[in-house]
Amino acid sequence: MNIVVCIKQVPDTTEIKIDPVKNTLIRQGVPSIMNPFDKNALETALQLKDAYGGKVVAIAMGPQQAKAVLREAISMGADEGYLVTDRAFGGSDTYATSYILSQAIEKLGPFDVILGGKQAIDGDTGQTAPSIAEHLGATRLTYVLDMKVEGDKVIARRQVEEGIEVIETKFPVLCTATKESNKPRYATVSRKLYSLRCDIPELTIADFPNIDTTKIGLKGSPTKVKATFTPKRTATGVNIEGNSPAEIAGSLIDKLAEAKVL
């Protein structure tokens, strides 16, 4: 089974600071990490490899320092890592990024399974991985807890609001993973040492002679950020206290009725 995992390097904080003038993320002074949900996606990939054999390839798009997350992926067990990097790719939104990544996946593939995190903790859009499926014409399954293979069928369990959805589909399939999917493994000492010494090949625009240049970079990105702001808190919460759960529940119901919610 050939598996590719899309990994993003993100700032290590859930409290992103935004440049008020440029409306972009301030990355200076914040350590970079592998997007935590992508780590879950990588663990899903490694579990599939453990169960069915094959190869796990990690790809990331970004500047040179993004190689760090590919090395981390290799230290955990990914076989290879590729950095997609070019000035021409800079400023890409989720649409352009998903298009470029889908080109990279086609070039490195074919792959049976494409994995990514449900969203990145910096932008939080959750769009890039699902869009890759559209570009590739692959089945798209978000919030996948786990998956198994029976013959040429893939059976995946999805976390949905109402419970768990079991879906049967065929390869190729793109899945996104969540925190609940698994507990990512630790690296081993020997893989760690290998990951720090191995070569991380780069894919630049020259590797994609047929890429549609109107769909990449800042100019190829339909998203335009008009303004970014932290919404003002308009209402404060109420703490309901009482001597027993029944009393607390009673006052809660009263308050909800008062607010005409019930």
Add this chain to the structure above:
Amino acid sequence: MSLLYTDEQKELLAMVREMAENEIKPYVQEADEKGECPRELFDWGFKMGLHMLEIPEEYGGTGLSYETTAMIFEELAKVDAGYAISFVTSFVALRNVILAGTPEQGKYFADVVKPGRFAAFALTEPNAGSDPGAMRATAVKDGDDYILNGNKTFITNGALASIMVGFFKTSPEKGNRGISAFIVDADAPGITIGKHENKMGLRLSNTTDVTFENVRVKASAMLGEEGSGFKLALNALNLSRAFVATMAVGIMQRALDESVKYAKERKQFGEPIINFQMVQQMLADMAIKIEASRCLVNNTMRMMDNGSLVRKEGSITKTFVSDCAQEVTSNAVQIFGGYGYSKEYPVEKLMRDCKVFQIFEGANQVQRMTIAGELNREYK
């Protein structure tokens, strides 16, 4: 942290720290209380490959330097030194095989340990501690085999080990020159594991008696020449003695980390106790001893990486660092006051854990004899 770490060392330390903090630390207090480390906790270390660090690459191990390996075990010892020493003890046995064994013996030993198993080093006997020449265990030649008999005591990993390096007298009349070393499978018929010692500290580490009763091993299991066991044990112990000091550094660092944190939080007379000069002096002295100890261990490890047998330096390192550790951990308890004396707080355990470092791998009094003996020789 005083050392100049390479990027590679930093990465390895961060990885081990994350695992130990998340997976081991939450369970240490309970395991210390019980005097036993659950196998699941050891499995985290095995999965990470901690049992492979010192196994040479030609036998399929990681082949890290003593320097880097010691840094990793300092990190682990911050979380629990008993946990760390369980892995280190496999290397104590391994070092004998590396020093005296054939490539076949090295490969055999490594192949047993690699899938995730422990090894043990069986030298000490009830009446042969600092004086191994007084040992009574015997190995008697019988055709192509040797038959082993004897009682070994305080054997770290005794009940956990799958393979041991044991010392026996092949010629009891020759004293120290009549001792030989053997690789022994721990499941060989005739080996009985005694009861687990109820120890003061390092309670996550397994320590038992091991009894050999007509245990048959092939002559090919002998390490080095017949009668070379005493010299081998001394050489291997020089390395191991220097190495264990890294775990005492880890214990001390933990003691300092906890003490500074507490001294900043704990208020008396209306202010944090770190504002008081008497407390400041204690903390500063702790930091001084830790820095000096870490640098000393690091230098000795680098000497070992260069092939030195560190006969004098190993003794100096272990003695200095373990003596410092008594003072540092005792002062950590002092800074915590009454709370430090309670098992609800982490520092009394550090004091218990570090005591044995003055005792094992040769008592510090014997180390001073060795150091003085070396000086006597150097200045003739």
